[in-house]
Amino acid sequence: MPELFNVLPPKQALELLRSHIDVQTLGTDLVPTQLCLGRFLAHDLFSDGDLPSFPRCSMDGYSLRAKDTFGATEGMPAYIEVMGDIPTGAEPGFDIAPGQAARAHTGGMLAPSADAVVMVEHTQTIDDRSIEIIRAVGVGENVIQPGEDISVGQMVLPGGHRLRPQDLGGLTAVGKATIEVARKPRVGIISTGDEVISPQDSPSPGQVRDVNSFTLAALVEKSGGVPSMLGIVGDNLKLLNTAAAQGLASHDVLVISAGSSVSARDMTADVIQDLGEPGVLLHGVALRPGKPTVIAVVDGKPVFGLPGNPVSAMIVFNLFVQPLLAWLSGCSDPLTPPTVRAILERDIPSAPGREDYLPVRLTTRQEIRRAEPVFGKSNLIYTLVRADGLVQVPLDKGGLYQGEEVEVHLW
Amino acid sequence: MPELFNVLPPKQALELLRSHIDVQTLGTDLVPTQLCLGRFLAHDLFSDGDLPSFPRCSMDGYSLRAKDTFGATEGMPAYIEVMGDIPTGAEPGFDIAPGQAARAHTGGMLAPSADAVVMVEHTQTIDDRSIEIIRAVGVGENVIQPGEDISVGQMVLPGGHRLRPQDLGGLTAVGKATIEVARKPRVGIISTGDEVISPQDSPSPGQVRDVNSFTLAALVEKSGGVPSMLGIVGDNLKLLNTAAAQGLASHDVLVISAGSSVSARDMTADVIQDLGEPGVLLHGVALRPGKPTVIAVVDGKPVFGLPGNPVSAMIVFNLFVQPLLAWLSGCSDPLTPPTVRAILERDIPSAPGREDYLPVRLTTRQEIRRAEPVFGKSNLIYTLVRADGLVQVPLDKGGLYQGEEVEVHLW
Numbered sequence: 001m002p003e004l005f006n007v008l009p010p011k012q013a014l015e016l017l018r019s020h021i022d023v024q025t026l027g028t029d030l031v032p033t034q035l036c037l038g039r040f041l042a043h044d045l046f047s048d049g050d051l052p053s054f055p056r057c058s059m060d061g062y063s064l065r066a067k068d069t070f071g072a073t074e075g076m077p078a079y080i081e082v083m084g085d086i087p088t089g090a091e092p093g094f095d096i097a098p099g100q101a102a103r104a105h106t107g108g109m110l111a112p113s114a115d116a117v118v119m120v121e122h123t124q125t126i127d128d129r130s131i132e133i134i135r136a137v138g139v140g141e142n143v144i145q146p147g148e149d150i151s152v153g154q155m156v157l158p159g160g161h162r163l164r165p166q167d168l169g170g171l172t173a174v175g176k177a178t179i180e181v182a183r184k185p186r187v188g189i190i191s192t193g194d195e196v197i198s199p200q201d202s203p204s205p206g207q208v209r210d211v212n213s214f215t216l217a218a219l220v221e222k223s224g225g226v227p228s229m230l231g232i233v234g235d236n237l238k239l240l241n242t243a244a245a246q247g248l249a250s251h252d253v254l255v256i257s258a259g260s261s262v263s264a265r266d267m268t269a270d271v272i273q274d275l276g277e278p279g280v281l282l283h284g285v286a287l288r289p290g291k292p293t294v295i296a297v298v299d300g301k302p303v304f305g306l307p308g309n310p311v312s313a314m315i316v317f318n319l320f321v322q323p324l325l326a327w328l329s330g331c332s333d334p335l336t337p338p339t340v341r342a343i344l345e346r347d348i349p350s351a352p353g354r355e356d357y358l359p360v361r362l363t364t365r366q367e368i369r370r371a372e373p374v375f376g377k378s379n380l381i382y383t384l385v386r387a388d389g390l391v392q393v394p395l396d397k398g399g400l401y402q403g404e405e406v407e408v409h410l411w
Numbered sequence: 412m413p414e415l416f417n418v419l420p421p422k423q424a425l426e427l428l429r430s431h432i433d434v435q436t437l438g439t440d441l442v443p444t445q446l447c448l449g450r451f452l453a454h455d456l457f458s459d460g461d462l463p464s465f466p467r468c469s470m471d472g473y474s475l476r477a478k479d480t481f482g483a484t485e486g487m488p489a490y491i492e493v494m495g496d497i498p499t500g501a502e503p504g505f506d507i508a509p510g511q512a513a514r515a516h517t518g519g520m521l522a523p524s525a526d527a528v529v530m531v532e533h534t535q536t537i538d539d540r541s542i543e544i545i546r547a548v549g550v551g552e553n554v555i556q557p558g559e560d561i562s563v564g565q566m567v568l569p570g571g572h573r574l575r576p577q578d579l580g581g582l583t584a585v586g587k588a589t590i591e592v593a594r595k596p597r598v599g600i601i602s603t604g605d606e607v608i609s610p611q612d613s614p615s616p617g618q619v620r621d622v623n624s625f626t627l628a629a630l631v632e633k634s635g636g637v638p639s640m641l642g643i644v645g646d647n648l649k650l651l652n653t654a655a656a657q658g659l660a661s662h663d664v665l666v667i668s669a670g671s672s673v674s675a676r677d678m679t680a681d682v683i684q685d686l687g688e689p690g691v692l693l694h695g696v697a698l699r700p701g702k703p704t705v706i707a708v709v710d711g712k713p714v715f716g717l718p719g720n721p722v723s724a725m726i727v728f729n730l731f732v733q734p735l736l737a738w739l740s741g742c743s744d745p746l747t748p749p750t751v752r753a754i755l756e757r758d759i760p761s762a763p764g765r766e767d768y769l770p771v772r773l774t775t776r777q778e779i780r781r782a783e784p785v786f787g788k789s790n791l792i793y794t795l796v797r798a799d800g801l802v803q804v805p806l807d808k809g810g811l812y813q814g815e816e817v818e819v820h821l822w
Contacts, residue, residue, distance in 0.1 A: 033610070034640070037629045051793075054616050058790055060673050088646070088672060089605035091616045105672040107606050107719070109617045120673075149791040157796065164822050165633060166725060166795035169626030172610035173619070173792050194500035195518050199444070199583035205465050205502045206520045208584070215580030218448045222576060229445070235499070261499060261516040262471050262531075308518070314577060338749025338821065379469055380560040381584050382462075384577035385568065410749065411575050 007284035009395050010319050010355050013295060016281055017320065020297040023327045026183040026252060033171050036163045038224060039181035040329035045156040047174045050147035057104045059142040062123060062131065063114035064101035069136040077124070077132035086111065101131070110143065117142035150174060160330040162224075182329035185225045187321075188251035189216050190243055192268060193259040193308065194234045211381045212257040212306070212313050219317050223325045225253070235264045240271045244303075248275060252328060253302050255321060258292070260308035260379065265292050268305040272296045275303060286354045286395070289378035290316040311378035315357050315390065339407045340389075342371035348400040350393040359387030360408055371408050387411075418695035420806050421730050421766050424706060427692055428731065431708040434738045437594040437663060444582050447574045449635060450592035451740035456567040458585045461558035468515040470553040473534060473542065474525035475512035480547040488535070488543035497522065512542070521554065528553035561585060571741040573635075593740035596636045598732075599662035600627050601654055602643045603679060604670040604719065609643065622792045623668040623717070623724050630728050634736045636664070646675045651682045655714075659686060663739060664713050666732060669703070671719035671790065676703050679716040683707045686714060697765045697806070700789035701727040722789035726768045726801065750818045751800075753782035759811040761804040770798030771819055782819050798822075 008016065028042040057063065064080060072078040080101045086092045088108035095112045096102055102111040110117065119142060122135040150156065156174060157167060163181070171179060191213040199209045210232055217227035228251065233243045240256075248254045258268040273279045276298040285293045289312035294305030302324055306313045318337070326334035342362060350356040360371040371391055376383030389410040393400055400406060419427065439453040468474065475491060483489040491512045497503045499519035506523045507513055513522040521528065530553060533546040561567065567585060568578060574592070582590060602624040610620045621643055628638035639662065644654045651667075659665045669679040684690045687709040696704045700723035705716030713735055717724045729748070737745035753773060761767040771782040782802055787794030800821040804811055811817060 034625055034628055037632055052619055053614055056619075058788065087605060088670070088675070089607075089617050105674070107604060107619070107671040144788065144790065148788075149793050165626050165629035166721070166792065166822070168629045169622040169721060170792045170796040172625045173622045175610055175613070175620060177610045193518060194498060196500075199586055199588045202586070203464055206500050208463055208467075208518070209586060211580040211584045214445055214583045215576050217445055218576035218579045221448055259499070260518040263516070264499070310577070310580060339751075340749075377469065377555065377559075379555065381577065381581045382560050385581040411577070 007286045007291065008282055009286045013282055013285050014320060014323065017295055017297070017302065017324065018327065020278070020281060021302060021324065021327055022300060023330055025300070026185060026328055028180045029183050030178050030180055033168050033177055033179050036168060036179050036181055037165065039163050039179075040224070040326075040331050041157055041159050041161045041163060042180040042182050042330065043159040045171070045176065047150045047152055047154050047156050049174065050152050051149040051173055052144055053146060055110050055146060056144040057106055057108050057110060057117045057142065058144050059104075059117050059119045060106050061104050061118050061120040061142065062101035063104040063110035063117050064096065065098060065114060066116035066137050066139045066141065068099055069118060069133045072133045072136045074134045077134050080131050080133055082129055082131055083111070115139045115143075162331060162335070185252040185325050185328045186228065186250075187220045187225045187253045187255060187325070188228050188230050188247035189213050189220070190230045190247055190254070190256045191232045192235060192240060192256060192264060193232070196232045198232065211310050212308065215310060215314060215381070216255055216257060216306070216317060219314065219322070220325070223322045224329060225325045235259050235267060237267055237271065240267065241274060244271050244275055248298060248301060248303065253304075253321070253324065255304045255306060257313055258294075258305050258308050265305075265308070269294045272298075272303050272305055285316075287316070287319070288354055288356045290319070290357075293320070295320060309379040310381040311359065311383050314384055337409045337411070339409050340369065341405055342369040342408050344391065344400055344402055344404045344406045345370050345372045347402050348373060348391065348393055350397060350399045352396055352398050355395050356393035357390045358393070359383055360389060360391050361386060362388040362408065371406055418697045418702065419693055420697045424693055424696050425731060425734065428706055428708070428713065428735065429738065431689065431692060432713060432735065432738055433711060434741055436711070437596060437739055439591045440594050441589050442592055444579050444588055444590050447579060447590050447592055448576065450574050450590075451635070451737075451742050452568055452570050452572045452574060453591040453593050453741065454570045456582070456587065458561045458563055458565050458567050460585065461563050462560040462584055463555055464557060466521050466557060467555040468517055468519050468521060468528045468553065469555050470515075470528050470530045471517050472515050472529045472531040472553065473512035474515040474521035474528050475507065476509060476525060477527035477548050477550045477552065479510055480527075480529060480544045483544045483547045485545045488545050490537075491542050491544055493540055493542055494522070526550045526554075573742060573746070596663040596736050596739045597661075598631045598636045598638050598664045598666060598736070599641050599658035600624050600631070600638055601641045601651075601658055601665070601667045603646060603651060603667060604643070604675060605645045607643045622721050623719065626721060626725060626792070627666055627668060627717070627728060630725065630733070631736070634733045635740060636736045646670050646678060648678055648682065651678065652685060655682050655686055659709060659712060659714065664715075664732070664735065666715045666717060668724055669705075669716050669719050676716075676719070680705050683709075683714050683716055696727075698726070698730070699765055699767045701730070701768075704731070706731060720790040721792040722770065722794050725795055748820045748822070750820050751780065752816055753780040753819050755802065755811055755813055755815045755817045756781050756783045758813050759784060759802065759804055761808060761810045763807055763809050766806050767804035768801045769804070770794055771800060771802050772797060773799040773819065782817055
């Protein structure tokens with residue numbers, strides 16, 4: 001396997017891929033804002049107006065001139081005439097003169113000449129038309145100024161931002177009822193292997209049901225892409241060639257889950273190399289599991305040959321395909337997976353010059369969170385099912401020790 | 412506001428709610444496995460068969476009797492006759508006698524009498540029909556035994572488990588092409604306030620566009636529920652009564668985003684109390700922002716009166732509604748939000764006996780992650796838009812200090 005001799009560490013491999021990709025090439029969709037959760041904003045968005053558009057009371061009480069309350073205390077209150085009520089949602093139908101006030105409601109408007117709101121808790125009612133103020137207010141107190149939330153011309157959110165629930169609220173607040181978001185990348189997934197059958201079928205001796213297509217499709221969905229399972233192709237160069245060429249033509253990204261034998265893996269690499277230019281960027285990453293990874297670019301579209309082992313496939317997907325899908329959507333700063341700290345329960349041996357990832361299960365004992373390695377083989381899907389996340393052994397380390405505090409990357 | 416005098420801390424408030432809720436009451440949906448990402452498994456699932464169903468080669472090489480390699484070294488190799496090839500996906504058409512082997516491929520079957528696989532790297536080819544073995548193998552070496560991934564009768568995944576990408580792969584691997592998952596909770600969302608208008612409309616003076624419905628709907632979606640925005644209802648007791656009763660009848664959970672003035676908030680509490688038994692469980696939580704929260708149960712269905720301020724509404728949603736939606740799906744251990752550690756950039760004052768949450772923005776300076784409080788008012792939606800997460804000041808603390816390491820709960 002001479003192609004595996006000069007392998008790049010994951011970080012450099014990702015940079016090499018990045019240097020061959022034009023980001024934000026997918027075009028855009030115009031989508032109603034309430035359907036945009038998790039989508040990437042296509043362009044910088046600016047506010048067309050001030051929010052709020054009027055001085056808004058932030059407390060229940062009375063709007064008035066602040067200077068009319070100057071020096072007011074419980075012992076020496078200010079007497080104020082109440083001219084009426086300004087209900088929320090309504091324009092004031094009257095104004096106030098010095099020494100006068102209007103009843104004010106949180107979210108409502110002030111009287112036109114008022115410049116502050118005194119909280120109801122700092123007043124005493126004398127009769128229907130008059131109150132005492134027992135604490136002075138400053139100009140602007142208990143008032144949200146026009147544009148204080150966001151002002152006209154200010155950036156609402158930058159292009160490439162992944163929209164969170166509160167962002168949708170912020171967008172509707174400034175009247176953006178539809179949003180231009182990056183089109184979701186379409187990802188074709190081909191599973192290979194003469195032994196692989198559809199999950200609906202019953203395996204004969206020697207056959208196994210497809211695992212990787214379904215895991216990979218769900219990973220694509222979780223990463224903001226649209227997966228298409230293009231089916232299972234046997235270890236046949238011509239068939240795989242045709243399927244790969246068709247898959248690439250109709251998708252933005254092609255992912256081939258390689259067969260697990262060396263000859264099947266090499267066939268995947270050959271097929272990818274034949275798809276077009278520039279072709280295979282690297283064949284092999286300094287990574288375990290996941291070493292026999294193929295990363296290619298064909299006519300500007302990324303193509304991945306993922307190892308057939310489920311554990312390897314998922315680790316390689318998260319390291320390379322997930323950030324790629326974010327780049328294609330114009331996001332320059334992909335999400336990193338959440339991590340938690342835990343005490344390692346066993347030694348993890350590794351080799352310097354290689355990045356190792358080990359699935360772990362999290363448990364809590366004596367109120368301390370612990371990471372228990374799941375030492376299943378990387379060709380077992382249940383190694384992943386039984387794990388809560390991964391522990392990384394960095395490139396320059398020979399392993400990790402029992403009792404060390406480690407960061408667990410959650411799925 | 413006498414109803415706010417006896418307020419529970421968030422943890423006890425959540426326990427009180429929990430004690431009034433029957434979990435897993437929603438019934439189930441039968442869904443194709445590839446559409447089940449993020450859904451909750453309805454019941455414990457067990458494997459109907461062994462995975463793999465046959466002894467499976469985990470390396471390319473030769474299947475043989477391990478004892479035929481006993482003592483083999485480079486200096487004293489074992490000579491073995493190669494009887495043929497067993498391609499992946501195929502049953503062996505022949506068997507081997509002592510001193511014989513079959514060519515083996517990763518993922519393929521062994522010869523019927525073979526009990527180990529010797530890696531091709533540990534062999535030397537003599538001619539078409541014979542090889543030398545230069546390293547001994549033990550029984551079972553380089554073989555995945557039947558049921559080693561998962562065995563017949565073993566639990567695949569427990570009921571209530573939230574399905575991750577690899578779980579879908581694990582389920583298809585054992586032939587589960589459709590899955591019974593908990594039906595998603597239907598959550599009705601009512602926005603109230605005379606000043607609130609639809610985002611499509613242009614606000615007149617005194618009016619603001621609806622923010623909370625859209626934020627809350629996206630939070631419901633993110634939490635695995637199905638949101639319905641039931642519209643904006645003015646501060647009118649009768650209209651709100653009718654809308655709430657109708658919303659409750661056709662949904663599993665009702666969320667009312669209360670008006671922001673005290674009278675509007677009290678109206679929401681009154682409306683909820685009138686919906687049915689047992690009614691309001693608590694009115695007020697020892698929480699800032701978010702104190703004027705109403706939590707109720709009506710005929711077994713939870714009803715929330717959330718504060719009108721966007722920041723309060725989101726914090727209260729995450730503390731109470733999000734775990735509730737998980738319980739209703741039969742999940743006893745709801746996801747906790749991911750956290751990162753950061754150095755606090757400013758003092759955060761608080762008061763003992765109250766849990767405070769402060770939105771913060773994360774920055775990195777001198778390679779240290781820092782949490783910068785976003786000191787916007789809690790009635791500004793852009794306080795949330797500009798923040799990356801929340802810092803919690805625990806119940807028993809009077810505040811947090813600049814320079815302290817804090818945990819930031821990411822959105």
